Amino acid sequence: MSxxxxxxxxxxxxxxxxxxxxxxxxxxxxxxxxxxxxxxxTLSLLSRLGLDRLDxxxxxxxxxxxxxxxxxxxxxxADPSHLYGLDLLPDRLSDAHRKLPHLPxxxxxxxxxxxxxxxxxxxxxxxxxxxxxxxxxxxxxxGVMLRAPKPGGWILWYDFWLNPTxxxxxxxxxxxxxxxFPGCKYIFRKITLAPPIARRIVPLSWPFALFLExxxxxxxxxxxxxxxxxxLKT
Numbered sequence: 105m106s107x108x109x110x111x112x113x114x115x116x117x118x119x120x121x122x123x124x125x126x127x128x129x130x131x132x133x134x135x136x137x138x139x140x141x142x143x144x145x146t147l148s149l150l151s152r153l154g155l156d157r158l159d160x161x162x163x164x165x166x167x168x169x170x171x172x173x174x175x176x177x178x179x180x181x182a183d184p185s186h187l188y189g190l191d192l193l194p195d196r197l198s199d200a201h202r203k204l205p206h207l208p209x210x211x212x213x214x215x216x217x218x219x220x221x222x223x224x225x226x227x228x229x230x231x232x233x234x235x236x237x238x239x240x241x242x243x244x245x246x247g248v249m250l251r252a253p254k255p256g257g258w259i260l261w262y263d264f265w266l267n268p269t270x271x272x273x274x275x276x277x278x279x280x281x282x283x284x285f286p287g288c289k290y291i292f293r294k295i296t297l298a299p300p301i302a303r304r305i306v307p308l309s310w311p312f313a314l315f316l317e318x319x320x321x322x323x324x325x326x327x328x329x330x331x332x333x334x335x336l337k338t
Contacts, residue, residue: 106238133306133307133310134299134302134303134306134307137297137302137306137310137313138296138297138299138302141295141296141297141314141317142262142295142296142325142327143176145293145295145327146176146260146262146327147180149260149291149293149327149329150180150260152291152329153258153291153329155225155226155258157181158177158180158181158182158183158226159181159182159183160183161182161183161186161225161226162186162188162223162224162225162226163177163182163186163187163188163224163225163226163227163228164188164189164190164219164224164226164227164228164252165177165188165189165190165227165228165229165230166190166217166227166228166229166232166245166248166249166252167190167191167192167229167230167231167232167235168189168190168191168197168200168209169191169193169196169197169199169200170196170197170199170200170203171189171199171200171203171204171207171209173228173230174187174189174200174204174207175203175204177228178204184206184207185208187207187208188207188208188209188210188219188224189204189207189208189209189210190209190210190211190212190217190218191209191210191211191212192211192212192213193211194211197209197210197211215241215244215245215248216248217248217251217252219252221251221252222251222252222253222254222255222257223252223254224252224253224254224257225253225254225257225258226253226257226258226259226260227249227252227253227257227258227259227260228259228260229249229259229260229261229262229263230262230263231262231263231264232245232263233245233246233261233263233276233284234263234264234267234273234274234275234276235272235273236274237272237274242284243284246284246285249285250285250288250332253332254332255332255333255334256331256332256333256334257331257332258329258330258331258332259285259288259329259330259331259332260327260328260329260330261281261326261327261328261329261330262325262326262327262328263275263276263325263326264276264324264325265277265278265294265324265325265326266324267324269300276326277326278290278292278326278328281326281328281330285330287333288330288331288332288333289330289331289333290328290329290330290331291328291329292326292327292328293326293327293328294320294323294325294326294327295317295323295325295326295327296317296323296324296325297313297316297317297322297323297324298322298323298324299324301316301322
């Protein structure tokens with residue numbers, strides 16, 4: 105079985121397992137905490153990069169799933185006509201189409217980007233790479249993502265560095281990110297209080313959860329900005 109076939113089966117099974125579950129609902133305090141903290145970190149990083157006017161930017165999310173992250177970027181004032189989503193799985197993309205019928209969303213393998221090279225200001229990936237176990241598929245996808253931004257453009261990365269409870273994922277640390285995107289400039293922030301900890305602590309004490317996350321040692325994800333050098337040939 106190819107890794108892409110495994111992904112299709114895993115996401116179908118995940119949808120069945122989580123049907124009716126509020127684990128990722130904003131009405132769940134732990135999920136709300138994770139979402140809001142990630143958004144704060146993202147907006148802070150985008151501002152640092154000079155990307156605080158997203159209405160003037162062309163943006164692509166690779167692995168957009170059911171559209172949750174794209175909805176967030178609309179909330180950041182991204183222009184709907186310049187906000188694109190790409191996903192391999194038709195069922196998840198159908199969900200995204202229902203939520204975002206006005207956005208250009210495409211069902212395609214991210215290893216074969218259906219856009220010209222260097223036409224985006226910002227390319228996004230949120231927890232897509234950690235779901236890929238095949239190193240070659242991962243390298244292919246990274247190469248495509250590096251071709252997507254304009255020279256001097258950015259890739260925004262948010263993903264696990266460690267997820268020991270899910271054998272269908274493999275965490276990615278900064279050293280591997282550098283290997284996947286060679287020759288770039290990188291900014292790394294270790295964020296997101298590990299979900300098993302957040303689920304226990306947030307309902308008891310939101311301030312204590314904030315304190316634990318501020319330490320960094322209990323955080324499970326990296327938020328990274330990867331800058332494509334102006335002269336990089338892709």
